[in-house]
Amino acid sequence: MSRYDFDAPRLHLDAPLVSGGEIALTREQTNYLVNVLRMGAGDPVLVFNGRDGEWKAELALASRKSASLIAREQTRPQDQAADVSYLFAPLKHARLDYMVQKAVEMGAARLTPILTRRTQVHRLNQERMQANAIEAAEQCGILSLPVIDEPRPLDVVLRDWPQDRLLVFCDEDAPVLDPVAALQAHAHMKSCAVIIGPEGGFDPAERALLMKVTPSVCISLGPRILRADTAAVAALALVQAILGDGRDKLST
Amino acid sequence: MSRYDFDAPRLHLDAPLVSGGEIALTREQTNYLVNVLRMGAGDPVLVFNGRDGEWKAELALASRKSASLIAREQTRPQDQAADVSYLFAPLKHARLDYMVQKAVEMGAARLTPILTRRTQVHRLNQERMQANAIEAAEQCGILSLPVIDEPRPLDVVLRDWPQDRLLVFCDEDAPVLDPVAALQAHAHMKSCAVIIGPEGGFDPAERALLMKVTPSVCISLGPRILRADTAAVAALALVQAILGDGRDKLST
Numbered sequence: 218m219s220r221y222d223f224d225a226p227r228l229h230l231d232a233p234l235v236s237g238g239e240i241a242l243t244r245e246q247t248n249y250l251v252n253v254l255r256m257g258a259g260d261p262v263l264v265f266n267g268r269d270g271e272w273k274a275e276l277a278l279a280s281r282k283s284a285s286l287i288a289r290e291q292t293r294p295q296d297q298a299a300d301v302s303y304l305f306a307p308l309k310h311a312r313l314d315y316m317v318q319k320a321v322e323m324g325a326a327r328l329t330p331i332l333t334r335r336t337q338v339h340r341l342n343q344e345r346m347q348a349n350a351i352e353a354a355e356q357c358g359i360l361s362l363p364v365i366d367e368p369r370p371l372d373v374v375l376r377d378w379p380q381d382r383l384l385v386f387c388d389e390d391a392p393v394l395d396p397v398a399a400l401q402a403h404a405h406m407k408s409c410a411v412i413i414g415p416e417g418g419f420d421p422a423e424r425a426l427l428m429k430v431t432p433s434v435c436i437s438l439g440p441r442i443l444r445a446d447t448a449a450v451a452a453l454a455l456v457q458a459i460l461g462d463g464r465d466k467l468s469t
Numbered sequence: 470m471s472r473y474d475f476d477a478p479r480l481h482l483d484a485p486l487v488s489g490g491e492i493a494l495t496r497e498q499t500n501y502l503v504n505v506l507r508m509g510a511g512d513p514v515l516v517f518n519g520r521d522g523e524w525k526a527e528l529a530l531a532s533r534k535s536a537s538l539i540a541r542e543q544t545r546p547q548d549q550a551a552d553v554s555y556l557f558a559p560l561k562h563a564r565l566d567y568m569v570q571k572a573v574e575m576g577a578a579r580l581t582p583i584l585t586r587r588t589q590v591h592r593l594n595q596e597r598m599q600a601n602a603i604e605a606a607e608q609c610g611i612l613s614l615p616v617i618d619e620p621r622p623l624d625v626v627l628r629d630w631p632q633d634r635l636l637v638f639c640d641e642d643a644p645v646l647d648p649v650a651a652l653q654a655h656a657h658m659k660s661c662a663v664i665i666g667p668e669g670g671f672d673p674a675e676r677a678l679l680m681k682v683t684p685s686v687c688i689s690l691g692p693r694i695l696r697a698d699t700a701a702v703a704a705l706a707l708v709q710a711i712l713g714d715g716r717d718k719l720s721t
Contacts (some may be wrong), residue, residue, distance in 0.1 A: 224581070227713045280555040281672070296692075310568055319699060322693065322695060322696065322699050323691075323693070323695075323703065324691065326694055356694070356696070357693050357695065357696070358694040359693055371690075393714070393715065395566075395710075395715075396710050396715060397649060397653075397710050401649075414705075431582060437715070438706070438715070439513040439547075439575075439576065439694060439709050439714060440576075440714055440715075441574065441575070441576055441609050441610060441611055442608070442609045442610040443574060443575075443609065444574065444608070444609070447571060447574050447575070447702055450699055450702040450703055450706065451575065451702055451705075451706035452706075453703075454690070454702065454703035454704075454707055455704040455706055455707065455710060457691050458647075458648050458649050458691070458707060459649055462645070462692055463645065463647075463648060463689070463690070463692075464643075
């Protein structure tokens with residue numbers, strides 16, 4: 218789906234963006250633009266750094282191995298992602314890559330891996346999650362990269378839960394009632410966290426902990442079993458539409 | 470996420486399911502149960518055929534190459550999927566596999582590939598789409614397989630649009646207003662079709678055609694660009710929650 222000029226590649230950079238400023242490219246970025254995309258001097262690239270909005274830049278080519286960009290004009294001002302966190306039990310390898318990409322694509326501002334009794338993966342490659350988040354942000358026109366936490370045990374995450382953050386517990390054992398009405402009852406909340414359990418679900422003690430959190434709402438994602446990455450998109454779609462930035466771009 | 474006994478594999482079969490009935494397995498199914506999962510005589514398998522609900526069956530082992538199942542008891546009665554169709558511009562290879570799986574997982578009762586000016590894929594492997602639909606239904610506890618149409622041109626699909634079917638046009642160029650309110654205004658509709666365009670979007674003539682369809686509603690999926698498979702899940706999550714089977718399992 219497109220709101221952009223798809224001809225211009227879009228890159229995340231960790232450099233200040235100002236008009237006329239030169240941005241050194243890494244060897245990998247140079248290789249991607251020059252050798253993979255076969256771009257030449259003056260070709261346009263969209264860039265963002267999570268702070269200065271999105272800029273149109275031009276490739277300044279020194280050689281096939283060394284290039285830089287010159288920032289020309291801001292194409293979009295910096296925005297702020299809706300305050301929606303995504304709490305999830307980590308998965309293995311490609312499925313985790315995919316889930317991270319999907320959560321970023323759906324505008325999660327923070328990703329928190331949680332360790333539960335039935336979580337099967339305990340060590341995570343933070344760099345790989347970061348790379349997946351950057352890739353999704355580059356492709357999906359996102360201006361703010363999410364914060365990615367180190368994995369934390371569920372009880373630690375739930376302890377001293379902030380009173381201004383709504384916990385949206387996507388409960389596979391909840392009766393299939395109206396999730397929209399349940400979320401709309403909390404539409405005044407400016408901050409929320411969606412939590413989805415591991416395959417096999419939360420155990421009874423963990424469910425009891427979750428049920429004690431306030432403020433919280435327990436919703437069903439429908440009568441079907443969803444894979445974790447599908448549940449992430451479905452839950453974030455509902456939450457963004459009702460509590461987040463799906464309501465009205467102008468008001469965020 | 471789990472509501473099931475994950476220990477028992479779940480298979481789609483094209484055979485009647487009655488108590489005590491014997492069901493011949495294909496060579497591939499036998500290989501999967503006996504050699505891959507290393508199951509033995511008497512081990513439980515969940516089976517469904519799209520008509521007779523879900524049954525618990527037992528493996529009856531003749532040899533490593535030939536086995537059958539004996540249906541023992543119905544575990545769930547047949548249900549009927551919500552009347553939600555998914556109309557989509559086909560993608561290539563793995564991305565199409567993924568999108569088909571996601572649409573089935575989200576409970577689409579019918580998948581209709583549509584050919585548009587910017588559709589990049591025109592020939593589709595119907596058998597492969599069917600296999601992906603079956604795999605998703607097996608894994609996600611779904612009892613009714615979706616109908617999968619042959620690809621059809623957009624104008625043919627929109628011509629003589631039925632008056633009792635709401636077209637939900639997910640428009641990347643729509644202003645980001647409240648998609649929930651837009652769908653709720655049509656909550657009385659029992660039948661709907663979600664349509665998502667190709668990468669690059671619908672062209673102006675196609676948009677004009679879409680805008681003329683009645684009954685229809687145009688919604689935004691938020692301020693971010695979504696990949697096609699993500700858009701499928703996000704749109705179907707909203708539509709199922711507001712018009713489909715996410716509202717109340719008991720009333721469907």
